[in-house]
Amino acid sequence: MSETLEALQKEAIEEVLKIYPDKAKKNRAKHLGVDTPEGVKGACDKTRSNKQTVPGVMSQRGCAYAGSKGVVWGPIKDMIHISHGPVGCGQYSRAGRRNYYIGTTGIDTFVTMNFTTDFTEKDIVFGGDKKLKKALEEIDILFPLNNGISIQSECPIGLIGDDIQAVAKVHKKASDKPTVAVSCEGFRGVSQSLGHHIANDMIRDEVMPDASYRKDFVSTDYDVAIIGDYNIGGDAWASRILLEEMGLRVIAQWSGDASYKEMAIAPKAKLNLLHCYRSMNYISRHMEQEFGIPWMEYNFFGPSKTTESLRKIAEFFGPEIQAKTEAMIAKYTAMTDAVIAKYKPKLEGKKVMLYVGGLRPRHVIGAYEDLGMEVIGTGYEFGHGDDYKRTKEDIARSTLIYDDVNEYELEQFVKKLKPDLVASGVKEKYVFQKMGLPFRQMHSWDYSGPYHGYDAFAIFAKDMDLAMNSPVWSHTKAPWEKEEIGA
């Protein structure tokens, strides 16, 4: 079977490339491939990634601003994040990512709000520094409980020669609060990815040196920080509860439901636990170099990977923690086994194609496989070579690998490989649903979740069952129609 699947996948690539003019064809060919768990030098080793998107296609990629404001900085709840430039970016990225947090919005926390300098032509022509300075001052008057402000640059800022660093520096001194200027203009780099990196660098430069909260911090031997969990639908909450139960103390959560203090005290952790490698490996490496804190990647999607990760983490802390961890694993495994017993019979053998960003194109494979579902295609919006290399460990069968896949390609791949479920983003969702295919958004958990940890796996399983086994998919064909329609 696997050989047939592999052949089909290779054929799909050949077919999809036919449509392109030569230059684009040559380019795209390098981003597509097939790999198998036992394969040598397959697509996971060779796929070209983190390169310029081919112009003129419907790429699903975002920009550096999205990576910084939307992903890394935006969820830090007690800071105010200004979308600096024209009105659009802040509006389109407002309250759409489901970075859950606890707080009184508009008073001591601000995540779902849109603060923008709303540039006009005048600001472009004469520069926006004065307006920015004034904006910072107005924010401090109206939102006295903000614990700092970040300035998230939109495209024009870097092009008109504004000096936002200087403005931030002056304001920081005057207000005595963190004021961070982030040059994450959307045109920088090829995707969100550079925005993550730039955002990490600013945390490194502006937050890490701030020792004020670290001074009186009383450490324990079991302090850890969660890095790279954006608390989508409460993911990080469903993760920290496990770490706490195994005897660890989670002193920081980056950056979903994070407060400034949690950013600043993270260097007190004994171990940094890194979930989204892509967006926060930079700062983890920095903390390792600067503060000597080791970091460990983990995967809390699905019981197999969660258990494997918990054991790895426990091993770091020694026998006492390991014993607690085993007890906890036993407790939760009874529940997740019951979940599998309930849902696997309804989902087994169903084929899945993924297309997401960050860590999910590889991390969620295990959760599907735990339910007996077979992932036959996956790809990253903005992954790098190291992401694809890591993917190799997670694939369970011959898998079509597609980097920066555009809408046309994904549609063709789906038509050819005929998966039972497509799991991707909102822009793709309705394309496939119209083709009669169950679909789950895997950025926002389709307004459900959380999906991290054991409790979350139960939700994941229930959601996949809901998607796959809803009666609505059977209505597509009208009773008077004879032929199959749809994909």
Added chain:
Amino acid sequence: MQDVENIVNGQKLFLKEEYQTSLAAKKEFESAMGAVNPAKVEEIAQWTKSWDYREKNLAREAITINPAKACQPLGAIMAGLGFENTMPYVHGSHGCVAYFRSYFTRHFKEPTPCVSDSMSESAAVFGGLANMKDGLRNCNAMYKPDHIAVSTTCMAEVIGDDLGAFIIGAREEAEGELDNLPITYAHTPSFVGSHITGYDNMMKSILEQLSIGKEASVKDEERINIIPGFEPYLGSLAEIKEIGKMFSDKIVMLGDHEEQWNTGAGGYSLYAGGTTLEDAKTAINAKATISLQKYSTIQTAKTIKNKWKQIYETCNPIGLSGTDEFVMMLSKLTGKDVPEALKTQRAQLVDAMQDSYPYMHGKKFAIYGDPDFLLGLVSFIVEMGGIPTHVLCNNAPRKGWEEDMQAIISKSDWKDDCNIWMGKDLWHLRSLLFTEPTDFLIGNVYGKELYRDTGIPLIRIGFPIFDRHHLHRYSISGYKGALNLLTWIVNGVLDQLDEETKDIAKTDYFFDCVR
């Protein structure tokens, strides 16, 4: 832990005791004031409701907070998708396009086709010509459009890319592939105006550029164009077309995006519906053009009036009198009497208004949104005897709109109690609602945070609406559309009445079964 027989998602999962304990323990590591000193949060929260805060808030000059507007290219994409087999193409960063597509898709629950030419640092330095050369060719090869509508992001505008020259350059090097493909273009800088400005600029460009070679002096005396404007209600487009058909077969909608965002299950096709390119090319030869959104078509109007020398009229067929005006306009332009069917619809609407008026009469409304939408909605509220206490618009042009709105408000018995807030945002509105509360709030999804904070019920009418389904399928225009507005508003009032009277053995004597 989850009960496998009753698996709950985050809504209820985090209410379980173990999670509440974990969340409480987390506060030790937090700096947000709610964790440090909750009383301080309460104190500041109370202060934000005060007149003192309102004054400081209204004095803001530099920071905009929660605006109800978006940027130009969003509108340009809607304009482009109103034409058949047309691919909107954004010259700029693909990050913008990802945002535009998500934004529309979350509103319509439909795919939104649009490409970008992925400009980045090298383009910022050298200009985006190379991107456009490859981009137009790739777009044409993959998506096989009959027309490409090019707009720009602020990046391309800041570096000053010359679209006209770039398109010529791209055609020259395309080895003939683009020879017969109409490519229209508009500059749509995000730092000027809002999404309705982008709609206007793209619409003007499409109409002007597609009609090149046609003579404005050739007039089809029966042909009437209707431009809907930035219309998020697909049902409105359908209803306007239906009303048009009652008068004449030669009434043509220019920019008809109804079907594009309303395709059925059973297969996906990239393009659906839209004004035919033939109709777009001959728009110049019509006798008259009616714009249904005066302030979304300011530049387009100049083309039609000054270059095409057509009769140019604006109507706003939202509410009763707006629809009356529209119907009479069609009657005048076609020389035909108002059809019986419309007379019946009107009578039915008025009958319904007379059935429901007690629940809207004297009720105070705060309402925000796009300028033309507001003119229509406020007009309807006034017709029902409601009080438009706060009318807030971030993106109305300085010229004309306030006077138009004032003229509508002047018809209200409570005209002195009404306020027009130009250029204000929803954080301003928060202060207004705390200091001068209304009974109801009408607006888009972003009003839900105001509802949460002030307790004033939100009736969702506007764009975007992400958190309720299918409202965009309905009409808010025409007599039938006004009936929808009436239904939503009156039932919103009645829902609130039930909410306020449902306390058992306290207020539920007023929890009536008949209202």
